[in-house]
Amino acid sequence: MRTARTTLLLLSTFLLSTNIAMAHPGATDAKGGHTCRTNCAKWGLEDGEYHYHNGNGSTQTPTPTESPNSSGDAKLKADKIKPPAKGKLSxxxxxxxxxxxxxxxxxxxxxxxxxxxxxxxxxxxxxxxxxxxxxxxxxxxxxxxxxxxxxxxxxxxxxxxxxxxxxxxxxxxxxxxxxxxxxxxxxxxxxxxxxxxxxxxxxxxxxxxxxxxxxxxxxxxxxxxxxxxxxxxxxxxxxxxxxxxxxxxxxxxxxxxxxxxxxxxxxxxxxxxxxxxxxxxxxxxxxxxxxxxxxxxxxxxxxxxxxxxxxxxxxxxxxxxxxxxxxxxxxxxxxxx
Structure with missing residues (x-):
């Protein structure tokens, strides 16, 4: 299991002057929701989980039919594609x-x-x-x-x-x-x-x-x-x-x-x-x-x-x-x- 010390070390040495985002940003879509980017656990969310923010500061996740990518992506398969053309840029x-x-x-x-x-x-x-x-x-x-x-x-x-x-x-x-x-x-x-x-x-x-x-x-x-x-x-x-x-x-x-x-x-x-x-x-x-x-x-x-x-x-x-x-x-x- 990954230790907290290992994770902190990785993040601190990734690129020395990197600033880590500590907010919970993200523009809302037409439905008023967005996916969680940072500090998701603080909001009771999984990383990348789609949700809405309620007026009282709580969050609400949509039903499966409302969720983005709820159909299609989970069944992804690689298309059949042709190999690169020799001597050309593909x-x-x-x-x-x-x-x-x-x-x-x-x-x-x-x-x-x-x-x-x-x-x-x-x-x-x-x-x-x-x-x-x-x-x-x-x-x-x-x-x-x-x-x-x-x-x-x-x-x-x-x-x-x-x-x-x-x-x-x-x-x-x-x-x-x-x-x-x-x-x-x-x-x-x-x-x-x-x-x-x-x-x-x-x-x-x-x-x-x-x-x-x-x-x-x-x-x-x-x-x-x-x-x-x-x-x-x-x-x-x-x-x-x-x-x-x-x-x-x-x-x-x-x-x-x-x-x-x-x-x-x-x-x-x-x-x-x-x-x-x-x-x-x-x-x-x-x-x-x-x-x-x-x-x-x-x-x-x-x-x-x-x-x-x-x-x-x-x-x-x-x-x-x-x-x-x-x-x-x-x-x-x-x-x-």
């Missing part, structure tokens, strides 16, 4: 339900994983990687500590050798995040900081973090590691859950954001993909990683914004795993549902 926006997970195979053969969905998606991501013939990962990126991004990474770490792990300098108090830290430590790895200006050591492609530009306190989404990856004249932007503050800071810092393919922030929430960011990126394609939820993801506002900008949009909840192949000059998408 990007798989994996279908992991309400969460994020992206696998990238570079033309030189390097393997990159960005996030791995919720805890229950870990085995699904492992299945995907095995389908694709992955035997190790050169780079693993945890965009931020939210459970629907970091949840499955510990499972991946137990199944594959990973050379380098990157994450922003922000911590969290949930067991899900602690499990990730423990798995990294067990593999004898040290987490490298993901922040604007850090370049990944990859051959044949240019991959650099363009966010986070600043520190964002306990706003975990804004801390998201944002990766810009270019191959030839083609480029991709992977945004995690970065929201409008981070988007504005990246634009103000004049980071390279222009890309052919945009992985939309925060599952298509209105909190992200601002008109300013969309103009800066000017994508031809957008991919929304999303599953069954009651948050209203993806928002009609965002879908209409993308449509008005003539952006071809794919969704993992409708299209399953979305696969993009680049030869450095042209991007093609494999047939989707």
């Amino acid at each position: 990007v798989y926006f994996l279908n992991v339900g309400q969460g994020d997970a992206t696998y990238i195979k570079t033309p030189a053969g390097d393997d990159i994983l960005i996030d791995a969905g919720k805890n229950e998606a870990g085995d699904v991501v492992v299945d995907y990687l095995k389908q694709l013939g992955v035997d190790d990962l050169e780079i693993m990126i945890s965009t931020h500590p939210d459970a629907d991004h970091v949840g499955g990474l510990d499972t991946v770490l137990t199944h594959f050798k990973v050379e380098s792990v990157y994450a922003p300098k922000v911590s969290h108090t949930t067991d899900t995040f602690k499990d990730f830290l423990l798995a990294v430590k067990k593999e004898g790895l040290t987490i490298k900081e993901a922040k604007a200006g850090v370049t990944l050591p990859l051959k044949g492609v240019k991959a650099s973090f363009v966010g986070p530009v600043k520190a964002y306190g306990d706003d975990l989404n804004e801390w998201s590691a944002v990766l810009h990856l270019a191959y030839g004249t083609n480029a991709f932007l992977f945004t995690g859950d970065a929201e409008k503050k981070s988007e504005a800071d990246m634009i103000a810092a004049k980071k390279t954001l222009k890309a052919d393919v945009l992985k939309t922030g925060h599952h298509g929430s209105v909190s992200s993909t601002s008109p300013a960011l969309l103009k800066a990126v000017s994508p031809k394609y957008a991919v929304i990683s999303v599953g069954d939820n009651s948050y209203g993801h993806p928002a009609a506002t965002i879908l209409n914004r993308l449509k008005s900008a003539n952006v071809t949009t794919y969704r993992t909840d409708l299209n399953g795993t979305v696969t993009a192949i680049s030869d450095g000059k042209k991007i093609s998408f494999l047939k989707v549902k």
Whole structure:
């Protein structure tokens, strides 16, 4: 059993100047509820449990039919997908339900994983990687500590050798995040900081973090590691859950954001993909990683914004795993549902 001393040691040594969020933040959805992020036990909740706050300060959990992700995600199975194209850049926006997970195979053969969905998606991501013939990962990126991004990474770490792990300098108090830290430590790895200006050591492609530009306190989404990856004249932007503050800071810092393919922030929430960011990126394609939820993801506002900008949009909840192949000059998408 994990001791309190071990947990405290892990959190204190994760990234020395990390500030741990001690509040209970989270914007409410259209129903007035949200998921618990921090100090859940204090509120009588489980980590990630969906709930409402009553006027008297107590909390109320919804009935199973009201709960987000109450149908679909628990029955997740890996889609049947085609192996990477040799000598080309292959990007798989994996279908992991309400969460994020992206696998990238570079033309030189390097393997990159960005996030791995919720805890229950870990085995699904492992299945995907095995389908694709992955035997190790050169780079693993945890965009931020939210459970629907970091949840499955510990499972991946137990199944594959990973050379380098990157994450922003922000911590969290949930067991899900602690499990990730423990798995990294067990593999004898040290987490490298993901922040604007850090370049990944990859051959044949240019991959650099363009966010986070600043520190964002306990706003975990804004801390998201944002990766810009270019191959030839083609480029991709992977945004995690970065929201409008981070988007504005990246634009103000004049980071390279222009890309052919945009992985939309925060599952298509209105909190992200601002008109300013969309103009800066000017994508031809957008991919929304999303599953069954009651948050209203993806928002009609965002879908209409993308449509008005003539952006071809794919969704993992409708299209399953979305696969993009680049030869450095042209991007093609494999047939989707």
